[in-house]
Amino acid sequence: MKRKRLFVALSLLSITLASGCTTKQEHISVQKYEGKHYKFEAYKEKIEMGKTEKTKEIVKNADWEEFTLAEDHPKADFTFYFNDEKNEGRLTVYYVWVNPDGKIVELTKDEHSQYVQLNRKDSKIILRLLHK
Known part of the structure; x- marks a missing residue:
């Protein structure tokens, strides 16, 4: 009987610790253009929701314009x-071009x-997400 109680207590303790230590995370895929091909740079699993939520907010609230990409435009x-x-x-x-500066x-x-x-502030947030 004591073993059963000990087992139940340890199980409850481990579940409590495991649930208390986790944070909700977003999965993001990033590719970087190198040479003539895109290189799969990261499947970023450990990015906290706060960082991705801010990025999502930026792209959602951006002042998007209708656009046609020229054929000779760089990748x-x-x-x-x-x-x-x-x-x-x-x-x-989302396709990202970083200005020369x-x-x-x-x-x-x-x-x-x-x-x-994007403005400098929002650009900085996007760049941090891509380079981490």
């Missing part, structure tokens, strides 16, 4: 998408039909 420096977020059954892929990013989405240039 994006990065692509990323949120694996857990689907829109009408498909993922939204490394402080401003430009994004396209929806197969390059929409474009936005």
Whole structure:
């Protein structure tokens, strides 16, 4: 009888500790353009929701403009998408160009039909997410 109580107590303790130590995380896939191909850089599993929620807020509230990408336009420096977020059954892929000064990013989405240039503050948040 003592063993059963000890086993139940240890089980409850481990469940409590395990649930208290976890945080909800977002899964993000990032690819970086190197040379002539995109290199799968990261499947970022350990990014806390606060960081991804801020990024989602930035791209959701951005002032997107209609856009047509020129055929000779250079490839994006990065692509990323949120694996857990689907829109009408498909993922939204974001294409990121980093300006030469490394402080401003430009994004396209929806197969390059929409474009936005972010301010320095929002660009910094996006760049931190991509480079971690």
